[in-house]
Amino acid sequence: MEEERGQIHEGLEGIVVTATRLSHVDGERGRLIIAGSDVEHLAQRCDFEQACALLSSASGRDTNPEQTRELLRAGRARAFARLPQLGDALRRDNAMDALRAAVAHLPEDATPEDAIAAVSVYTAAYARTRAGLTPIAPRPELRHAEALLAMLGLQVGAAPARALDAYLVTVIDHGLNASTFAARVVASTRSDLVSALVAGIGALKGPLHGGAPGPVLEMLDAIGESSRARAYLEAELAAGRRIMGMGHRIYRQRDPRAFVLERAVTELAGALHDGSGAADARVLAKLALARAVEHSAEGLLEQQKPGRHLRANVEFYTAVLLSALGVDAQLFTPVFACARSAGWAAHVHEQHANGRLIRPASRYIGAMPAADSCEK
Ligand code: COA
Secondary structure: OOOOOOOOOHHHOOOOOOOOOOEEEEOOOOEEEEOOEEHHHHHHHOOHHHHHHHHHHHOOOOOOHHHHHHHHHHHHHHHHHOHHHHOOOOOOOOHHHHHHHHHHOOOOOOOHHHHHHHHHHHHHHHHHHHOOOOOOOOOOOOOHHHHHHHHOOOOOOHHHHHHHHHHHHHOOOEOEOHHHHHHHHHHHOOOOHHHHHHHHHHHHOOOOOOOOHHHHHHHHHHHOOHHHHHHHHHHHHHOOOOOOOEOOOOOOOOOHHHHHHHHHHHHHHHHOOOOOOHHHHHHHHHHHHHHHHHHHHHHHHHHHOOOOOOOEOHHHHHHHHHHHOOOOHHHHHHHHHHHHHHHHHHHHHHHHHHOOOOOOOOOOOOOOOOOOOOOO
């Protein structure tokens, strides 16, 4: 086939390559619809299992929330039982490298729920192994978000579980983002779910996609207090660096997920009691700092890129929320994968059911062979 000679769409921006029932990103209005619900409503109404079931049904699978809950519970137990077979997979320096290697060990015929559960179990097992501790077995009586907190060795309770559920539901799916596209490309060749998830994890690792919240937290820690925000951000921009957690390929408004997560942190802060009041004060101080930094960054970016509307994206408040839950910054991207694996799995199912091989074209700009190059 002769390759495309027409216009080049670098980054495929604005190119529609498939139809989906899973989620819709309206960048102009700052709206995200997931399986028929606005993300704000979904995060308020559903826990992770319910959101998984909704996505799964929307992808065309015959399922319901109770089945999904049971399948994820069984999947967590199976994944934990498989840990001894992973060898050195979890002993990597980089958490996403470890997760990619561990997920690659899943059997080729793993069900979506087995695969989604395994991402959480492997993330927690990595965290424990890395800290020189023994992995904690999933407790069967807990819901998925609670079980993940418990396996990470973090405080389990109604408020942290609600906050983690809000996070997992909010980031479960997001149109044809880079990792979902990577997963769909793999699925479009009729390859298997596990191969598609490995591709998704590889794409999510990058700092322009799921790798941003760690640097956001580093930035907030480096700024330390609101009065230093402007000078710090000006220096970053003057050095030609991007402000992490700001800007988005599609949103021309503040990312709707930033609103949901900001509210979830506020609620978490109000509910965290360690007796001394120090825990909620610490979270509230970080939240106040984040808001001040966001405000400053928004103003400076508007000066630098007028009319581009570079606003806070989901990663900005992810950093604040996950750190308030006690999640180590190294684990921010794997915890993102714990949620997004459900989106990937649903997209893989949809792609397998209806999709066409994804095979774009490129324009060759390399050297052409000399007329006599093959002559002896
Ligand atoms: N800080 C500084 N400048 C930024 C910026 C940021 N966060 N985001 C975009 N810009 C600049 C770009 O460098 C570009 O400048 P140029 O025209 O001189 O090349 C301009 O604004 C337009 O960029 P845009 O087309 O909006 O970016 P994109 O669609 O290629 O990239 C992101 C989108 C998300 C990758 C980008 O905004 C970014 O790198 N943000 C920081 C990383 C991040 O938070 N990622 C998580 C995404 S959910």
